[in-house]
Amino acid sequence: MTALRPDPDFEVIRIGLQVLANVSVAGQKHQQAIWSRCFPDLFVSLAGLQSRQTCDPLCMLVYTCCDGSPELYQVICDILVQIICTVCSVGFGEDWFKLLVSRLCLEDVYFPVLFSKLKDASVGDDGFSSEQGFLLRVVSDIVNERIEEIRAPRDFALCVLGIFRKSVGLVDFFSRVKSGLPTDCVSVNVLGYSVSILRDVCAREDPSGCDSEDDVVGRLLSSGLIELFLSLLCDLEPPAIIRKAMRVSEKEEGTSSYSAKTCPYMGFRKDIVAVIGNCAYRRKHVQDEIRERNGILLLLQQCVADEENPFLREWGIWSVRNLLEGNAENQQVVADLEVQGSVDVPELAGLGLKVEVDQQTRRAKLVNVGAKAS
Numbered sequence: 001m002t003a004l005r006p007d008p009d010f011e012v013i014r015i016g017l018q019v020l021a022n023v024s025v026a027g028q029k030h031q032q033a034i035w036s037r038c039f040p041d042l043f044v045s046l047a048g049l050q051s052r053q054t055c056d057p058l059c060m061l062v063y064t065c066c067d068g069s070p071e072l073y074q075v076i077c078d079i080l081v082q083i084i085c086t087v088c089s090v091g092f093g094e095d096w097f098k099l100l101v102s103r104l105c106l107e108d109v110y111f112p113v114l115f116s117k118l119k120d121a122s123v124g125d126d127g128f129s130s131e132q133g134f135l136l137r138v139v140s141d142i143v144n145e146r147i148e149e150i151r152a153p154r155d156f157a158l159c160v161l162g163i164f165r166k167s168v169g170l171v172d173f174f175s176r177v178k179s180g181l182p183t184d185c186v187s188v189n190v191l192g193y194s195v196s197i198l199r200d201v202c203a204r205e206d207p208s209g210c211d212s213e214d215d216v217v218g219r220l221l222s223s224g225l226i227e228l229f230l231s232l233l234c235d236l237e238p239p240a241i242i243r244k245a246m247r248v249s250e251k252e253e254g255t256s257s258y259s260a261k262t263c264p265y266m267g268f269r270k271d272i273v274a275v276i277g278n279c280a281y282r283r284k285h286v287q288d289e290i291r292e293r294n295g296i297l298l299l300l301q302q303c304v305a306d307e308e309n310p311f312l313r314e315w316g317i318w319s320v321r322n323l324l325e326g327n328a329e330n331q332q333v334v335a336d337l338e339v340q341g342s343v344d345v346p347e348l349a350g351l352g353l354k355v356e357v358d359q360q361t362r363r364a365k366l367v368n369v370g371a372k373a374s
Contacts, residue, residue, distance in 0.1 A: 017057035047082035059096035136193035173261035277319025
């Protein structure tokens with residue numbers, strides 16, 4: 001293959017790439033011959049073609065040539081950056097692109113490098129590029145699809161947590177949104193996909209099988225994850241069903257509700273609760289920290305259906321279950337809840353719960369009626 005013409009024939013290039021990819025499968029000798037002719041200039045030129053029909057076989061060719069040669073992955077980051085930019089615009093039809101991303105970002109340590117290289121200078125120092133949001137979306141899909149087999153590197157998880165922290169400071173939490181991911185806002189997409197990755201990474205880690213060096217969740221926890229996520233959840237307005245109860249109470253008493261942040265996308269509250277719940281699974285120190293930060297009542301408040309957060313009730317119950325399992329102190333907190341100035345909401349009766357509105361702060365919480373009665 002020679003240099004590309006100004007007006008390339010995409011179909012001819014596609015066929016040529018598929019032939020080369022098939023040849024590369026024949027063994028290392030053929031892979032090395034192709035690599036020596038195509039790397040890096042021709043690969044970079046091909047990666048820049050705005051065509052899905054050429055990008056798919058190019059991903060297959062690059063992946064196959066690098067397979068079994070870990071040292072080659074160190075030199076293809078620039079090529080993959082160009083491929084990501086192309087795929088972000090034209091999409092992809094086969095899994096070779098995801099295999100490349102998985103190999104470099106989740107099986108190796110190149111995610112921080114790739115994410116940094118995708119920074120668009122026109123965005124400024126405080127923003128994210130659409131390509132960065134797209135990479136997080138792809139990585140989130142991979143982690144979710146392969147949750148049982150992928151063990152994310154520690155630096156990857158900490159990098160994602162750092163990205164999440166940064167996105168929190170960029171997102172508008174006071175504009176109500178009625179759509180899920182992806183949204184039209186890059187920062188919201190970065191926020192959502194980074195928290196989705198953290199949710200699944202924390203679900204993958206079993207505390208009984210981790211030592212101090214390899215416990216990814218332990219590193220996240222030591223970086224203040226629980227404090228951050230409880231703070232975000234506390235700042236959000238209550239779920240719709242509890243807001244309804246508060247309006248009833250306020251109407252009767254002539255008071256007005258406080259101003260609170262809203263979910264920047266449908267499902268944000270559920271994702272925050274899911275991360276907390278997964279971290280609390282069989283980790284007594286996390287259970288204790290949540291109690292010490294007054295998070296038990298906050299999580300009880302999430303055990304309701306919410307049209308803005310599908311499956312919030314299920315994740316809330318899962319989180320409370322993990323919070324109470326094997327923890328007598330937390331169980332006692334729930335058992336000691338007192339009902340004062342409660343507001344009846346029929347939808348909660350079936351859960352054995354009742355809404356309690358604090359007369360001073362006007363914040364709502366759920367109390368376990370059954371536990372008190374016992």
